[in-house]
Amino acid sequence: MVKAVVLGAAGGIGQPLALLLKANPLVTELGLFDIVNTPGVAADLSHISTPAKVEGYLPPDDGLKKALTGADIVVIPAGVPRKPGMTRDDLFKINAGIVRDLATGIATTAPKAFVLVISNPVNSTVPIVAEVFKKHGVFDAKRLFGVTTLDVVRASTFVAEVLGDLSAAPSVTVPVVGGHSGVTIIPLLSQSSKPLPSGFASDKLEALTKRVQFGGDEVVKAKDGAGSATLSMAYAGAEFASKVLRALKGEKGIVAPSYVHLSAEKASGDALKKEIGKELEYFSAPIELGPEGVVSIRPLGTLTDYEKGLLSAAIPELETNIEKGVSFIGNSKL
Numbered sequence: 137m138v139k140a141v142v143l144g145a146a147g148g149i150g151q152p153l154a155l156l157l158k159a160n161p162l163v164t165e166l167g168l169f170d171i172v173n174t175p176g177v178a179a180d181l182s183h184i185s186t187p188a189k190v191e192g193y194l195p196p197d198d199g200l201k202k203a204l205t206g207a208d209i210v211v212i213p214a215g216v217p218r219k220p221g222m223t224r225d226d227l228f229k230i231n232a233g234i235v236r237d238l239a240t241g242i243a244t245t246a247p248k249a250f251v252l253v254i255s256n257p258v259n260s261t262v263p264i265v266a267e268v269f270k271k272h273g274v275f276d277a278k279r280l281f282g283v284t285t286l287d288v289v290r291a292s293t294f295v296a297e298v299l300g301d302l303s304a305a306p307s308v309t310v311p312v313v314g315g316h317s318g319v320t321i322i323p324l325l326s327q328s329s330k331p332l333p334s335g336f337a338s339d340k341l342e343a344l345t346k347r348v349q350f351g352g353d354e355v356v357k358a359k360d361g362a363g364s365a366t367l368s369m370a371y372a373g374a375e376f377a378s379k380v381l382r383a384l385k386g387e388k389g390i391v392a393p394s395y396v397h398l399s400a401e402k403a404s405g406d407a408l409k410k411e412i413g414k415e416l417e418y419f420s421a422p423i424e425l426g427p428e429g430v431v432s433i434r435p436l437g438t439l440t441d442y443e444k445g446l447l448s449a450a451i452p453e454l455e456t457n458i459e460k461g462v463s464f465i466g467n468s469k470l
């Protein structure tokens with residue numbers, strides 16, 4: 137029996153993500169929470185002929201607590217999305233408080249659940265969840281994940297486009313490490329499972345790297361005020377959730393990228409800090425998953441000089457973003 141819960145389930149990401157979780161045969165119960173519309177979304181999904189029993193909850197009558205009771209995995213896409221001209225950090229003002237309050241609900245009702253944070257700015261919202269959990273004495277770094285899968289999904293697609301063969305996209309894997317915003321997104325294109333064409337020019341490599349780093353902006357611009365990526369994010373979130381669930385069920389050797397606290401597995405986390413050359417608390421890297429969550433954090437491997445430059449550029453912004461999330465909870469009354 138597996139209960140999955142979506143917080144922010146009526147939103148642009150929440151609805152298609154809930155659909156994909158309802159279609160996942162590993163899920164037997166699906167709890168949907170939002171401040172609006174969840175009864176309708178739940179009623180709609182509940183007619184789909186898959187095993188999961190679906191319930192929708194709203195804030196009155198302890199809806200958050202009811203949604204979270206018995207949760208094994210909680211996915212959080214609650215919060216406002218960007219409009220053109222905004223950075224992800226501009227969302228902090230509104231989303232930090234939303235994520236803090238939802239994390240408080242998880243800490244008190246489902247402290248053992250795996251928590252997958254989608255709400256932006258991920259580089260700061262994951263530390264917010266961790267700090268709330270620490271204040272409640274229930275923090276387990278192995279179970280907290282910032283969802284960076286969309287960056288990896290984009291890298292696969294964009295590399296396949298460069299190779300002129302979109303049918304290769306599902307089998308192209310590119311490690312994307314660092315964080316989830318602009319220059320903190322570091323695609324390690326030299327490690328693509330399908331190499332780029334030989335003699336790929338450095339200006340093309342730079343353009344491809346920038347496309348992965350700023351892929352979110354492409355969607356924000358195209359949606360022209362109506363939000364940011366929702367469908368590709370729901371796909372990516374469901375992919376990552378499915379890997380976490382398969383590992384929970386005992387499948388071995390599952391590796392997926394995620395933004396985690398580097399204490400999640402001490403030896404490999406310390407080794408990664410050495411590779412980065414900085415005492416960062418959080419970083420996104422390929423993670424081996426197991427029934428308890430993080431089994432190990434994979435090394436970055438050999439970086440080209442260009443990729444080393446990307447890493448150096450990412451570190452100061454990551455540090456600032458992490459500190460912002462940590463001090464927000466330090467200064468919050470819970």
Ligand SMILES: NC(=O)c1ccc[n+]([C@@H]2O[C@H](COP(=O)([O-])OP(=O)(O)OC[C@H]3O[C@@H](n4cnc5c(N)ncnc54)[C@H](O)[C@@H]3O)[C@@H](O)[C@H]2O)c1
Pocket residue numbers: 143144145146147148149150169170171172213214215216217218227231234237238253254255256257258283284285286287316363364365366369
């Ligand atoms: N990690 C990623 O790769 C990634 C990708 C895309 C979007 N995002 C982020 O995901 C978030 C959601 O994006 P969206 O397009 O679905 O936005 P949206 O506005 O369509 O949906 C957000 C939902 O959250 C709900 N909500 C607001 N406050 C809430 C609360 N206190 N409790 C529960 N629900 C609440 C809203 O009612 C709404 O239904 C944004 O912050 C966006 O930046 C992250």
Ligand SMILES: O=C(O)C[C@H](O)C(=O)O
Pocket residue numbers: 217218224256286351352353355356364365
């Ligand atoms: O770009 C955004 O604001 C949403 C998301 O983080 C993305 O990468 O698409």
